[in-house]
Amino acid sequence: ISILTIENKCNQTVWPVIFSWKSQLTTTGFTLRRGEARALQAPSSWYGLISGRTLCSNDSTGNFTCATGDCESNTIECLGSYGWSKVTYVYFRIDYGGTNSHIISLEHGYNLPVMVAPSQSSPTCFSSGCMADLNRTCPDNLKIFDGAKPTSCSSACKQSRTPEDCCTNYFTSKQNCKPTVYTQNFELACPYAYSYPYNDNNSTFTCPNSTNYVITFCPSSIPDIPRSSMAGGKESYVRKLGPILGGIAAVALIIIIVAIVVVVRRRRYSTDENIEAAIMLKRYSYENVKDMTNSFAHVLGKGGFGTVYKGKLPDASGRDIALKILDDSKGNGEDFINELASMSRASHVNIVSLFGFCYEGSKRAIVYEFMPNGSLDKYISQNMSTKMDWKNLYNIAVGVARGLEYLHNSCVSKMCISI
Ligand SMILES: Nc1ncnc2c1ncn2[C@@H]1O[C@H](COP(=O)(O)OP(=O)(O)OP(=O)(O)O)[C@@H](O)[C@H]1O
Numbered sequence: 234i235s236i237l238t239i240e241n242k243c244n245q246t247v248w249p250v251i252f253s254w255k256s257q258l259t260t261t262g263f264t265l266r267r268g269e270a271r272a273l274q275a276p277s278s279w280y281g282l283i284s285g286r287t288l289c290s291n292d293s294t295g296n297f298t299c300a301t302g303d304c305e306s307n308t309i310e311c312l313g314s315y316g317w318s319k320v321t322y323v324y325f326r327i328d329y330g331g332t333n334s335h336i337i338s339l340e341h342g343y344n345l346p347v348m349v350a351p352s353q354s355s356p357t358c359f360s361s362g363c364m365a366d367l368n369r370t371c372p373d374n375l376k377i378f379d380g381a382k383p384t385s386c387s388s389a390c391k392q393s394r395t396p397e398d399c400c401t402n403y404f405t406s407k408q409n410c411k412p413t414v415y416t417q418n419f420e421l422a423c424p425y426a427y428s429y430p431y432n433d434n435n436s437t438f439t440c441p442n443s444t445n446y447v448i449t450f451c452p453s454s455i456p457d458i459p460r461s462s463m464a465g466g467k468e469s470y471v472r473k474l475g476p477i478l479g480g481i482a483a484v485a486l487i488i489i490i491v492a493i494v495v496v497v498r499r500r501r502y503s504t505d506e507n508i509e510a511a512i513m514l515k516r517y518s519y520e521n522v523k524d525m526t527n528s529f530a531h532v533l534g535k536g537g538f539g540t541v542y543k544g545k546l547p548d549a550s551g552r553d554i555a556l557k558i559l560d561d562s563k564g565n566g567e568d569f570i571n572e573l574a575s576m577s578r579a580s581h582v583n584i585v586s587l588f589g590f591c592y593e594g595s596k597r598a599i600v601y602e603f604m605p606n607g608s609l610d611k612y613i614s615q616n617m618s619t620k621m622d623w624k625n626l627y628n629i630a631v632g633v634a635r636g637l638e639y640l641h642n643s644c645v646s647k648m649c650i651s652i
Pocket residue numbers: 533534535536537538539540541555557585601602603604605606607608
């Protein structure tokens with residue numbers, strides 16, 4: 234099982250599509266407003282794709298349609314067969330023969346920048362994506378508009394259908410299927426994406442089968458890629474300035490390549506930060522949990538969902554923690570991860586902070602702040618006759634109300650509870 238966390242950092246709402254060739258996930262399409270994230274569990278041997286739809290709405294007849302990536306289901310869910318759209322795709326194969334693999338594909342086109350951050354890092358498994366805004370650099374004849382705004386960029390094959398662009402007929406071989414000016418536009422901006430048939434250099438990532446992924450739409454500020462010289466109707470001007478532009482382009486190309494290498498290298502070392510950024514929590518193994526609690530030596534109490542133990546963080550701080558081991562859960566693991574993801578975004582003085590979690594099959598635990606005075610209800614009842622005057626009780630009530638108010642209002646607008 235791998236957890237796929239899909240997050241939307243775009244300034245607009247995105248409606249992700251999940252299409253599966255094998256075993257459906259719990260959803261095939263949903264809404265992700267700006268700043269929201271949703272985690273899904275992909276079972277072993279799941280094989281499918283993820284893409285994002287934009288500018289969706291219900292038309293006058295109530296049918297749900299999107300300007301880009303529409304799955305023609307007329308609803309938010311994308312049931313049934315799948316027609317290829319001119320959008321950015323991420324393909325995943327989860328646990329095939331012990332490994333996961335994924336590809337970011339621009340083979341059909343591009344609509345949104347996407348980054349895929351695996352939870353592990355190796356020379357074949359690192360954070361990468363297509364971060365550039367190719368809607369702006371798209372050659373004019375491949376641009377797709379919604380009104381005056383370019384919304385996506387078609388692949389040349391999808392638009393022209395020629396054997397050369399689609400690598401069919403004579404061009405059906407690695408030898409004859411070469412990058413074209415169009416695919417170079419994609420290739421230059423997104424070298425780790427798959428942009429034409431046989432373009433398999435660098436584009437398949439292979440990770441261990443225990444890897445989880447964060448798939449981010451609009452991952453960061455988008456670098457401004459220079460407009461391709463073939464865009465627009467200035468060919469003769471371009472031809473005259475050819476050698477000069479060629480020199481400038483060569484220098485620009487070198488700078489872009491160096492920048493990409495630097496960015497990719499940096500990202501290789503920050504993959505764990507990326508998954509933690511989406512769930513914003515550290516993931517511990519069950520073995521870690523056992524160590525942290527000294528083999529469950531000190532029980533703090535038992536609640537409706539499980540037993541709470543005292544423990545210590547395994548880092549240099551050695552900080553005291555509470556560790557709630559959830560009763561053998563038959564429940565939905567996705568709910569657990571989504572709830573953690575939302576809880577981890579809450580930060581308030583009157584709400585216990587979460588430090589991490591454990592999720593190994595049915596073994597689930599929450600690692601959070603230790604409260605030396607135990608639970609508030611017990612504390613109040615035990616001290617009622619001694620320490621509790623009306624002022625103290627009033628302050629406690631106000632503190633509790635402030636925490637609740639934060640969860641209901643401020644935190645909702647910061648996407649704590651909306652997932
Ligand atoms: N962070 C903590 N620090 C210290 N003790 C804790 C902490 N969290 C829980 N406990 C102890 O463990 C007991 C069980 O806690 P738990 O949250 O599981 O149950 P609960 O408060 O009854 O609520 P729930 O309905 O969530 O089960 C508490 O009554 C308290 O004594």
